Amino acid sequence: MGKIIKHIGLICFLSALLQSCSSSDTFDESRPLQVVATTSMVADLVKNIGKDSIQLTSLMGPGVDPHLYKATQGDLKQLRAADIIFYNGLHLEGKMGEVFEKLERIKTVVPIARGIAKDRLIKDPEYEDAPDPHIWFDIELWSGTIDNILGTLVEMDPDNELYYTKNAQDYKSQLSELDIWVKQQIQSIPVDQRILITAHDAFSYFGRAYGLEVKGLQGISTLSEFGLRDRVDLVNFIVERGIAAVFVETSVSEKNINSIVEGCRQKGHRVYIGGNLYSDAMGAEGSFQGTYVGMVRANVNTIVRGLMLIQ
Ligand SMILES: [Zn+2]
Known part of the structure; x- marks a missing residue:
């Protein structure tokens, strides 16, 4: 037994010289x-x-x-x-x-x-x-x-x-x-137009920090399904509040948000897709949106432009 341990020790020592044994x-x-x-x-x-x-x-x-x-x-x-x-x-x-x-x-x-x-x-x-x-x-x-x-x-x-x-x-x-820049930008949007509607609930922290009301079609995970009831509720909310723009997300399918746009159209309310937001992934490496700072700036520019579109 002692001999075997000695041998293992020797092998480990030798291989440590060539390459780490650990x-x-x-x-x-x-x-x-x-x-x-x-x-x-x-x-x-x-x-x-x-x-x-x-x-x-x-x-x-x-x-x-x-x-x-x-x-x-x-x-x-x-x-x-x-x-x-x-x-x-x-x-x-x-x-x-x-x-x-x-x-x-x-x-x-x-x-x-x-x-x-x-x-x-x-x-x-x-x-x-x-x-x-x-x-x-x-x-x-x-x-x-x-x-x-x-x-x-x-x-x-x-x-x-x-x-x-x-x-x-x-x-x-x-x-x-x-952070200061984002606060200034969002404050440039009239208070009653500070409503952000997106494909899934990724923006609640954003809404809390910068003073926007936020609604997502899906829950906080894209794993959760959204039902007909959620869709009807959101369409009614958009029509009642006269919301002009909703937003799609780069990492989530556009399908769901398109169904909301269509639902509003059927009720005689025209709502625009205000643009693409980066939610759970940044843009391509090397692009402006490919860093966290660039991603936040791009999102805020898109949100301000979209929400200022109003009727
Ligand atoms: Zn998410």
Whole structure:
């Protein structure tokens, strides 16, 4: 028995010379941190703090719906190779929960929403235990997740603490400017026209933070079905309030919102599609909407233009 252990020790020692004998969760200081993020918004946030000191992979690209997304074989490989995994949490990545549960036993897996005070989360009246996950639409709240990411990066890579801390401070300032800009833009819309109707309930945090009434055709997950009753209620609401524009989303099918436009038309009310909003995914990499800041700016411009269309 002792001989066998000696042999194993020797093999391990020899292979350690060629290649690390330890598992992938041990950090090798000679290479940058391997970081995997789920949605493009989470990846953008992490990128702004880690910059070129980390090697970052984002699993979900433009137009991808995180509520329905399932990890591919390629994703599992990336996740297994990562030093850190950041995800939104609050069940946004509803189909990946089991994967994260397994991985967090062997490596650093961080839901960035962890740490947000419970009373700042918007509750879904139908599912008390499942708060609304679309936290990135309240810029202040989103900025509040930076310390969670920063703490994790510093813990795994303390040599770069000053660099990460400086990046985090800079990005917090950028987000704070963005927050002020959004408030100013929304205030330019007459109060009674501040009503945002979209395909699914992604904008409740946005509405709360910036003072818009928000209605989504589907619930807070695109997994939920919308019924005939919901459709009739929403059509009546739009007609009664004389709402001029509704919005589609890049990561959700247009079909449902088109049925609302048609329902209003049948009641003699003309409602326009005010444009495409980025809800659960950012725009193409390299485009203006391909960063979180660009995505928010594009959305706000579309909302202001659409709601100012009024009759
Ligand atoms: Zn969503």
